[in-house]
Amino acid sequence: MGIESGSQLGVWPMLSVAGLTLSRGERRLFRGLSFEVAAGEAVALTGANGAGKTSLLRAVAGFIRPDAGTVGFNGLEPGEARATGLHWLGHLDGLKPARRAREELTFQAKWFGADADGIAAAIDVLALEPLLDLEVRKLSAGQRRRLAFARLIAAPRPLWLLDEPFSPLDARWREVMGLILQAHLDKGGAVLAAVHDPLPVPARALDIGGGGR
Numbered sequence: 001m002g003i004e005s006g007s008q009l010g011v012w013p014m015l016s017v018a019g020l021t022l023s024r025g026e027r028r029l030f031r032g033l034s035f036e037v038a039a040g041e042a043v044a045l046t047g048a049n050g051a052g053k054t055s056l057l058r059a060v061a062g063f064i065r066p067d068a069g070t071v072g073f074n075g076l077e078p079g080e081a082r083a084t085g086l087h088w089l090g091h092l093d094g095l096k097p098a099r100r101a102r103e104e105l106t107f108q109a110k111w112f113g114a115d116a117d118g119i120a121a122a123i124d125v126l127a128l129e130p131l132l133d134l135e136v137r138k139l140s141a142g143q144r145r146r147l148a149f150a151r152l153i154a155a156p157r158p159l160w161l162l163d164e165p166f167s168p169l170d171a172r173w174r175e176v177m178g179l180i181l182q183a184h185l186d187k188g189g190a191v192l193a194a195v196h197d198p199l200p201v202p203a204r205a206l207d208i209g210g211g212g213r
């Protein structure tokens with residue numbers, strides 16, 4: 001399988017989160033959180049169940065509005081950075097169950113601007129060919145996760161926001177994902193991933209606590 005370092009993605013974004021305060025419902029999850037993610041860096045976001053890892057990723061992606069603070073993308077206008085510079089992969093895959101895997105992959109990849117070569121690379125790297133004629137609802141959890149991941153390879157973007165990305169994957173596929181992440185980092189990409197298990201690449205830890213809830 002060919003996981004190539006390929007062309008450089010460029011040095012942006014360096015994600016800069018400053019003074020972020022976030023609530024969900026009546027509950028304040030955290031106050032004044034600041035951190036950066038540099039190009040070429042993986043950050044493992046950890047914390048107890050309910051600490052706010054998913055919520056933080058969603059705030060970075062622009063899906064929810066913080067009470068206070070800023071999210072910066074190395075000087076780029078946030079709307080533009082979010083539209084073209086990042087991939088969000090939630091722990092719910094967001095795949096349409098009744099579509100065949102091939103249709104879903106093509107739909108998603110084109111939505112994110114992939115060309116035929118990008119789609120072919122994703123099929124190759126993630127060994128999706130034997131699954132393409134199956135309906136998504138007939139795929140296992142790990143197979144669905146590989147399918148969901150395909151757009152990140154088909155349509156390269158510098159910042160990957162991943163929410164428990166590898167939880168359904170077996171040991172072999174976690175190892176492959178380590179190679180994929182490393183190739184992304186080597187190209188100047190960046191990863192911010194909410195995890196309960198270690199990431200399969202060297203990563204800086206960012207713990208938001210939240211124990212005892």
Ligand SMILES: Nc1ncnc2c1ncn2[C@@H]1O[C@H](COP(=O)(O)OP(=O)(O)OP(=O)(O)O)[C@@H](O)[C@H]1O
Pocket residue numbers: 024025027029047048049050051052053054055056194
């Ligand atoms: N849409 C919502 N409306 C209100 N509260 C919410 C909403 N989504 C999440 N929450 C609450 O926000 C808190 C943080 O949830 P979040 O999913 O961000 O935690 P997490 O750290 O990702 O947890 P886990 O490790 O269990 O995945 C929880 O108390 C949760 O109930």
